[in-house]
Amino acid sequence: MQFALLVFESPEAFATRKNDTIDPYTGAWRAYYQAMVDAGVYVGGDPLEVPETGTTIRIKEGKRRVQDGPYADTKEQLGGFIILELPSLDQALDWAARCPAAAAGAVEVRPLAPESKRRITE
Amino acid sequence: MNGSGQEDTHRTIEQIARESYGRLVAYLSSHTRDVASAEDALSDALVAALRSWPRDGLPQNPEAWLLTTARRALIDVIRHQQVVLASEPTLLLLKENSAEATLSTEFPDERLKLLFVCAHPAIDPATHTPLMLQTVLGLDAARIAQSFLVSPTTMGQRLVRAKTKIRDGGIQFEIPQERDLPQRLDAVLEAIYAAFGIGWDDMVGIDQRGRDLAEEAIWLARVLLQLMPGEAEVRGLLALMLHCEARRASRRGPDGQYIPLSEQDPKQWSLPLIEEAESHLAEAFKHGRSGRFQLEAAIQSVHAERARSGRIEWQAIVRFYEQLTRISPTLGTRTGYAAAVAEANGPEAALVILDAIHLDVVSGYQPYWAVRAHLLQQLGRTLEALQAYDRATGLAEDPAVREFLLQKRG
Numbered sequence: 001m002q003f004a005l006l007v008f009e010s011p012e013a014f015a016t017r018k019n020d021t022i023d024p025y026t027g028a029w030r031a032y033y034q035a036m037v038d039a040g041v042y043v044g045g046d047p048l049e050v051p052e053t054g055t056t057i058r059i060k061e062g063k064r065r066v067q068d069g070p071y072a073d074t075k076e077q078l079g080g081f082i083i084l085e086l087p088s089l090d091q092a093l094d095w096a097a098r099c100p101a102a103a104a105g106a107v108e109v110r111p112l113a114p115e116s117k118r119r120i121t122e
Numbered sequence: 123m124n125g126s127g128q129e130d131t132h133r134t135i136e137q138i139a140r141e142s143y144g145r146l147v148a149y150l151s152s153h154t155r156d157v158a159s160a161e162d163a164l165s166d167a168l169v170a171a172l173r174s175w176p177r178d179g180l181p182q183n184p185e186a187w188l189l190t191t192a193r194r195a196l197i198d199v200i201r202h203q204q205v206v207l208a209s210e211p212t213l214l215l216l217k218e219n220s221a222e223a224t225l226s227t228e229f230p231d232e233r234l235k236l237l238f239v240c241a242h243p244a245i246d247p248a249t250h251t252p253l254m255l256q257t258v259l260g261l262d263a264a265r266i267a268q269s270f271l272v273s274p275t276t277m278g279q280r281l282v283r284a285k286t287k288i289r290d291g292g293i294q295f296e297i298p299q300e301r302d303l304p305q306r307l308d309a310v311l312e313a314i315y316a317a318f319g320i321g322w323d324d325m326v327g328i329d330q331r332g333r334d335l336a337e338e339a340i341w342l343a344r345v346l347l348q349l350m351p352g353e354a355e356v357r358g359l360l361a362l363m364l365h366c367e368a369r370r371a372s373r374r375g376p377d378g379q380y381i382p383l384s385e386q387d388p389k390q391w392s393l394p395l396i397e398e399a400e401s402h403l404a405e406a407f408k409h410g411r412s413g414r415f416q417l418e419a420a421i422q423s424v425h426a427e428r429a430r431s432g433r434i435e436w437q438a439i440v441r442f443y444e445q446l447t448r449i450s451p452t453l454g455t456r457t458g459y460a461a462a463v464a465e466a467n468g469p470e471a472a473l474v475i476l477d478a479i480h481l482d483v484v485s486g487y488q489p490y491w492a493v494r495a496h497l498l499q500q501l502g503r504t505l506e507a508l509q510a511y512d513r514a515t516g517l518a519e520d521p522a523v524r525e526f527l528l529q530k531r532g
Binding site: 034039089 | 509
């Protein structure tokens with residue numbers, strides 16, 4: 001079963017991306033990534049650029065509405081995602097708790113929906 | 123009644139609820155085997171108490187009042203369920219006893235039976251601890267879910283499923299026969315220790331939740347000891363938890379940094395808790411029946427000895443671990459054994475112990491990687507040490523532990 005870990009990060013966490021040296025937060029991420037790969041559960045994932053680089057599009061009454069910035073107006077912002085292959089939600093929650101962002105932001109765990117994908121793609 | 127008087131009454135109700143919850147649920151459900159209905163009836167009674175006690179004053183015997191009121195609610199519930207055939211005798215039983223209970227609190231303490239029911243082999247072992255926390259201590263599913271890192275809905279469903287199984291699955295409210303007792307008691311002790319372990323791991327210095335759960339576990343062990351004073355392992359478990367509890371505050375430095383046991387300042391340990399642990403352990407050893415929890419407590423006792431002697435007798439710890447690995451060769455025991463051997467006999471001997479553990483079983487077990495990293499670093503196998511530190515760090519949940527490992531990694 002595959003799960004997405006949606007990683008929500010604080011502004012301070014996003015700020016560490018500019019650091020030249022490896023700070024504790026980044027160090028924890030390197031270790032976390034390595035642990036997932038070594039445990040054979042890591043399927044994929046990527047960090048996203050900082051929230052300010054987002055652009056949000058809506059079509060309202062046939063007109064394009066373009067908004068600078070991310071969709072959600074919250075303090076913590078989506079900073080990346082991880083896909084894991086695991087036997088159950090319990091294990092996914094264990095991995096989410098180990099995510100360095102869980103201590104300073106939040107990690108949402110969602111099962112992927114292969115059934116819904118099949119309805120669209122087949 | 124004025125505001126503060128009402129507050130007092132609420133606090134009294136809370137206190138009575140806390141102290142009597144398990145006794146009342148156990149007694150009410152021992153007749154019906156229906157734990158869920160007993161809990162519902164008791165919570166109805168508590169709501170009624172909140173309404174009438176502030177108005178009419180505390181009854182002379184609050185526990186008996188709750189029991190009578192809960193019983194009445196329970197009879198209503200059973201009537202509504204209309205499972206006539208099955209419940210007629212139960213109704214009779216409940217009614218028969220109700221007059222006597224109004225007069226005294228002298229109803230039998232059935233908590234021991236309830237503890238054995240909660241840790242029954244027919245119930246999923248993962249549910250033993252949550253079930254105990256709920257039925258004996260009255261914790262709600264949402265709070266239990268927090269501690270067990272599952273969603274509150276899932277935890278609620280698991281508890282409901284377990285209670286249905288108790289009611290419909292023919293699980294008897296009884297103390298197991300002599301023949302089954304050791305194994306069944308083990309399951310009860312395991313469940314209590316699991317609650318403590320969660321409370322222990324959870325503790326990041328500021329987290330009240332973790333501390334609460336550890337205290338609840340110690341309380342459960344005290345209840346169990348009161349009910350089974352002759353069981354050495356019950357005392358062993360209590361001694362083990364008290365030894366750990368004595369050091370709770372010293373696991374963090376002033377800035378919240380993680381401090382491993384061997385570097386803690388013994389002056390910060392709680393002497394009364396250590397003394398209590400020691401007296402339970404001494405009493406347990408008198409029975410002459412060694413067991414897992416007594417051995418684990420003995421290991422902690424050697425660590426506590428440092429407060430007096432200023433040094434750790436690693437050879438003694440290794441000897442206790444050798445016995446422990448024979449009766450309980452868990453991953454935790456083997457890892458702890460390796461760590462002790464490293465201190466007593468050097469890293470090579472310790473690494474042999476870790477290498478004997480199959481890699482598949484340790485892929486998610488953080489302490490194994492932390493010990494392994496430490497050993498490899500001591501042996502100068504730098505590259506492997508770095509990799510092991512990464513895994514230990516990546517598997518840690520506690521930011522303070524992560525920082526500690528990253529620093530050691532260098």
